[in-house]
Amino acid sequence: LQRDSKFSQLTQDHVKYFQELLGSESAVIDGVSKDASEDIEPFNADWMRKYRGHSQLVLKPKSTEEVSKILKYCNDNLLAVVPQGGNTGLVGGSVPVFDEVVINMQRMNNIRSFDEVSGILVADAGVILEVADNFLAEKNHIFPLDLGAKGSCHIGGNVATNAGGLRLLRYGSLHGNVLGIEAVLPDGTIMDDLCTLRKNNTGYDLKQLFIGGEGTIGIITAVSILTPQRSQAMNVAYFGLESYEKCQEAFRAAKGHLSEVLSAFELMDGRTQKLLHKATGKKLPLEDEHPFYCLIETSGSNTDHDSEKLQNFLEHVMETEIVSDGVLAQDQTQIKELWACREGIPEILGHWGGVYKYDLSLPIADMYALVNDVRDRLTEAGLVGDDESHPVVDVVGYGHMGDANLHLNIPTRRFDKEVEKQLEPFVYEWVQGKSGSISAEHGLGIAKKAFIGYSRSETMVKLMKQIKNLYDPNGIMNPYKYI
Numbered sequence: 001l002q003r004d005s006k007f008s009q010l011t012q013d014h015v016k017y018f019q020e021l022l023g024s025e026s027a028v029i030d031g032v033s034k035d036a037s038e039d040i041e042p043f044n045a046d047w048m049r050k051y052r053g054h055s056q057l058v059l060k061p062k063s064t065e066e067v068s069k070i071l072k073y074c075n076d077n078l079l080a081v082v083p084q085g086g087n088t089g090l091v092g093g094s095v096p097v098f099d100e101v102v103i104n105m106q107r108m109n110n111i112r113s114f115d116e117v118s119g120i121l122v123a124d125a126g127v128i129l130e131v132a133d134n135f136l137a138e139k140n141h142i143f144p145l146d147l148g149a150k151g152s153c154h155i156g157g158n159v160a161t162n163a164g165g166l167r168l169l170r171y172g173s174l175h176g177n178v179l180g181i182e183a184v185l186p187d188g189t190i191m192d193d194l195c196t197l198r199k200n201n202t203g204y205d206l207k208q209l210f211i212g213g214e215g216t217i218g219i220i221t222a223v224s225i226l227t228p229q230r231s232q233a234m235n236v237a238y239f240g241l242e243s244y245e246k247c248q249e250a251f252r253a254a255k256g257h258l259s260e261v262l263s264a265f266e267l268m269d270g271r272t273q274k275l276l277h278k279a280t281g282k283k284l285p286l287e288d289e290h291p292f293y294c295l296i297e298t299s300g301s302n303t304d305h306d307s308e309k310l311q312n313f314l315e316h317v318m319e320t321e322i323v324s325d326g327v328l329a330q331d332q333t334q335i336k337e338l339w340a341c342r343e344g345i346p347e348i349l350g351h352w353g354g355v356y357k358y359d360l361s362l363p364i365a366d367m368y369a370l371v372n373d374v375r376d377r378l379t380e381a382g383l384v385g386d387d388e389s390h391p392v393v394d395v396v397g398y399g400h401m402g403d404a405n406l407h408l409n410i411p412t413r414r415f416d417k418e419v420e421k422q423l424e425p426f427v428y429e430w431v432q433g434k435s436g437s438i439s440a441e442h443g444l445g446i447a448k449k450a451f452i453g454y455s456r457s458e459t460m461v462k463l464m465k466q467i468k469n470l471y472d473p474n475g476i477m478n479p480y481k482y483i
């Protein structure tokens with residue numbers, strides 16, 4: 001990959017323009033002028049420390065008008081840009097590839113309005129997900145998305161990646177929950193579609209292009225989102241199971257017995273739990289080891305009603321031996337502890353050095369077979385082992401079983417060409433063979449860009465390129481990524 005020579009190099013004049021526009025506290029500069037007050041490195045490296053760019057300028061606008069002026073100037077001067085939220089994305093989309101200007105949204109962090117009757121929240125793109133959810137908790141509402149990175153990711157970043165997360169099963173995708181978007185196009189046009197209506201069938205629904213657009217056609221500056229009532233009764237159970245078949249039976253039973261109160265059904269293989277224990281020393285919830293684990297959450301409005309349902313479900317799965325063992329959280333602390341066994345996985349898998357991540361949609365019956373096939377393949381190639389001479393620590397699978405979304409992760413001691421050769425295109429071909437998706441929820445970024453053809457036809461990619469060219473004719477928005 002080479003830097004596109006059509007883009008300008010950053011000069012002192014450019015920097016001066018931005019400093020005058022934003023004030024010096026809203027720019028992090030390195031290399032171009034000597035007055036760097038903040039380290040630029042964290043803005044250049046992604047969460048996994050797998051991708052690193054060489055931007056010399058990070059801009060932190062405080063208003064939509066500032067974003068508009070920045071983009072107009074960049075477009076007029078052919079300066080490439082990278083929109084950046086909390087920088088927790090997992091496909092290298094939020095960091096520059098070369099010297100693109102980073103536009104970081106952290107200073108646009110106001111809640112604009114909340115309607116207690118409709119439950120519609122309007123907020124700036126840079127509001128941290130957990131902050132938004134805590135605000136909503138006080139109003140007895142809940143953000144319809146939750147994920148392990150909630151403490152740092154922005155709601156604008158969530159929308160830009162169309163993040164799925166832990167409760168999509170219950171609340172649905174952001175394509176349904178986001179009612180309106182305010183965004184700035186590369187030429188500085190402010191697209192004010194911050195609609196707060198539940199229904200609006202007046203022409204093409206253009207905001208949908210920004211949901212999952214990964215910053216390639218404009219910068220989201222605010223979102224309007226429908227938030228459900230927060231459930232008063234919450235229960236979390238953690239089960240050990242003897243096979244993947246039993247996990248599928250448990251999922252069917254959960255849907256049957258818990259129906260409308262089921263709010264999450266997560267899968268973890270025994271290997272993830274062992275590695276969690278190894279990396280953190282944390283005691284696991286069940287005494288014995290099991291090949292598979294499931295975490296089930298219910299949330300409803302009536303404790304007695306939910307408890308009765310849950311009791312029936314528990315009796316059923318224990319009596320029929322669908323699950324081998326289980327534990328039900330007794331209080332908030334235990335709920336958090338059980339969730340940590342699932343939410344803590346992505347972080348600990350980076351503990352050994354590197355990790356290869358595949359985020360896949362597959363028919364539910366086939367999901368775990370891929371993990372076994374990849375493990376066999378890497379083992380046969382002599383790459384898996386307990387000591388430094390083997391690059392691969394293990395091959396593990398977990399994910400949002402309720403959404404048929406598998407996270408295949410390969411924690412390694414280092415990023416290794418031999419391992420990569422065994423994984424790609426093998427994984428993508430396998431997924432294509434099952435008509436799955438090579439990116440269920442994390443997006444394309446730079447990591448998956450070259451592989452879009454495994455999940456989308458030439459016609460679809462051509463139509464996407466037309467959209468990109470229409471919105472961003474100079475190609476300044478997040479170049480080298482997506483399509």
Ligand code: FAD
Nearest residue numbers: 085086087088089093148154156157160163164165215220
């Ligand atoms: P960033 O990482 O900063 O950016 C992501 C992409 O969006 C980039 O392409 C960037 O250019 C673009 N972007 C950011 N902000 C804007 C904006 N305002 N306008 C336009 N483009 C923008 N994802 C899931 O789907 N489900 C999960 O369960 C999940 N769990 C995670 C757990 C952990 C521990 C981590 C580290 C990540 C997880 N993710 C998950 C990945 C997920 O995509 C991100 O956490 C989150 O959605 C990204 O938000 P962010 O603000 O960090 O965006």
Ligand code: 2HG
Nearest residue numbers: 148346357358399407409
């Ligand atoms: C999760 O569900 C995230 O925990 C991250 O989507 C998955 O790291 C991964 O592969």
Ligand code: ZN
Nearest residue numbers: 165400407441
């Ligand atoms: Zn996930």
